[in-house]
Amino acid sequence: QQQVKQSPQSLIVQKGGISIINCAYENTAFDYFPWYQQFPGKGPALLIAIRPDVSEKKEGRFTISFNKSAKQFSLHIMDSQPGDSATYFCAARYSSASKIIFGSGTRLSIRP
């Protein structure tokens, strides 16, 4: 049973467009929600993260939107660029432990 459900599995966006990746969770014990970006041949790297008491966080072209009542959060990439082509993972951390649970990943391709 996947504790963090991520969609879509793959996404193709034109250069300059908006990329949107969605995640949903059930466990209310999660207290941090990070997003990781992974390029081929590399390990995932932290991209941006949000706490559940904030509805939105923006860093440059990357924005997390968080809906606590719906238990959903999403990553928006504005003005998507070919260099954004990567696999993106949403994740959630248990408040009582250090461990993080990851979503299944979204392979994003930005077409020039």
Place this chain on the structure above:
Amino acid sequence: DVKVTQSSRYLVKRTGEKVFLECVQDMDHENMFWYRQDPGLGLRLIYFSYDVKMKEKGDIPEGYSVSREKKERFSLILESASTNQTSMYLCASRGPGTNYGYTFGSGTRLTVV
């Protein structure tokens, strides 16, 4: 920057072999983790460790064990490798004050034949 180094980029092992995957971090982090990454399944936690000689099972510990004799090194052991353990294995570490900032290694792609 924290560096997490995994000793092998690619490994090919035979069914039934005992396999050791090594991970070293250089920033004195207390917490270290082993994940496996499979297409469509994301990253799944195998084992993690809060400190030297301490370990806890993750979500898929069956067929694996770990060792942490020194703070900087966390080893994943496949007691008797099987073909369903063919996967990408990722090690990560986390230090105090970095609530969600795991640092990952580049991964070891293990093929069991």
